[in-house]
Amino acid sequence: DVKVTQSSRYLVKRTGEKVFLxxxxxxxxxxxxxxxxxxxxxxxxxxxxYDVKMKEKGDIPEGYSVSREKKERFSLILESASxxxxxxxxxxxSLLGGSSNQPQHFGDGTRLSIL
Amino acid sequence: xxxxxxxxSMDCAEGRAxxxxxxxxxxxxxxxxxWYRQIHSQGPQYIIHGLKNNETNEMASLIITEDRKSxxxxxxxxxxxxxxxxxxxxSVRDGGATNKLIFGTGTLLAVQP
Numbered sequence: 001d002v003k004v005t006q007s008s009r010y011l012v013k014r015t016g017e018k019v020f021l022x023x024x025x026x027x028x029x030x031x032x033x034x035x036x037x038x039x040x041x042x043x044x045x046x047x048x049x050y051d052v053k054m055k056e057k058g059d060i061p062e063g064y065s066v067s068r069e070k071k072e073r074f075s076l077i078l079e080s081a082s083x084x085x086x087x088x089x090x091x092x093x094s095l096l097g098g099s100s101n102q103p104q105h106f107g108d109g110t111r112l113s114i115l
Numbered sequence: 116x117x118x119x120x121x122x123x124s125m126d127c128a129e130g131r132a133x134x135x136x137x138x139x140x141x142x143x144x145x146x147x148x149x150w151y152r153q154i155h156s157q158g159p160q161y162i163i164h165g166l167k168n169n170e171t172n173e174m175a176s177l178i179i180t181e182d183r184k185s186x187x188x189x190x191x192x193x194x195x196x197x198x199x200x201x202x203x204x205x206s207v208r209d210g211g212a213t214n215k216l217i218f219g220t221g222t223l224l225a226v227q228p
Contacts, residue, residue, distance in 0.1 A: 004158075043159070043218040058215075090158050101147045101166075101206055104216060106158035 003027070004107035006091050012113045019078040021110050023091030030096035032074035033104060034058075034066060036087040043090065049074055050096060081114045088112075118142065118205040124223040127197075133190040135222055137203030140184040147206045148179060149216065150188045152199040152224075159202065159218075162188065193226045200224075 007022035033048040045058030047066040067075040092104040120138040127133040151159040176189040202221040
C-alpha cells in the first residue's frame, strides 16, 4: 500500500514564525502535492512538484514556498505565518501519469493553528 | 471551480448498496472521473477512477454513462465505516503529465444501522 506520512498531526505556531511542514512518501512517486482544506472551500492546491528540485504553483501559492531536495520528501514552508493560514494541510503523491492517469494518494493531514 | 455536481447528503441502510450520483456534463474527452472519500479527521482516500468504461475494484464499482455526462459510485454492501464525505472529481491535466484534482463539496453519506 502507498504510504504518505506527514510529520505532525497537530501543530500550533505563532504569527510571524517560519513554519515547516514535512511530507514523505515511500512509493517512489514522481509527483507530490500540497493542499489546504478549509470548511466550505474544499481542498485547494498550493504547490506541486513533478521531480526533484522542480516545483509548480497551484491555485493559492501566496505566502507559501516548497522544497523538494529528495524524491521522497516534499516540504511546505510558511515564510511568515499569519492567522489566515490556520488550516488543515494535506500532502499527496502520485506516479507521473504521462498519457494515462494516476491517482493521488493522501496523507492524514496536519492541522495547523496560527495564534 | 469544481466541474462536478453531487447531492450534499444521502442516507443508506447498513448492508444495502449505496449509489452515489455525480453529474459532470462539461467533461472533456480525455478527462477521467475520480472518486475519493474522506472520513472525519483523515486525509482523502482514493476509491476508483475511470475514463469511459465501467470499473470495479475491491472497494466499489464505477458506472459511467455512455455520453460520460454522469456517473454513479456503487458501494455494494455499505457498512457503518463507509460513513464519509464522497468526492466525485474530474481530473484536469495541467499542461504536462500532472493531473490536478479539483475537489468540490462532495456528498456526505451516512450509513444507518
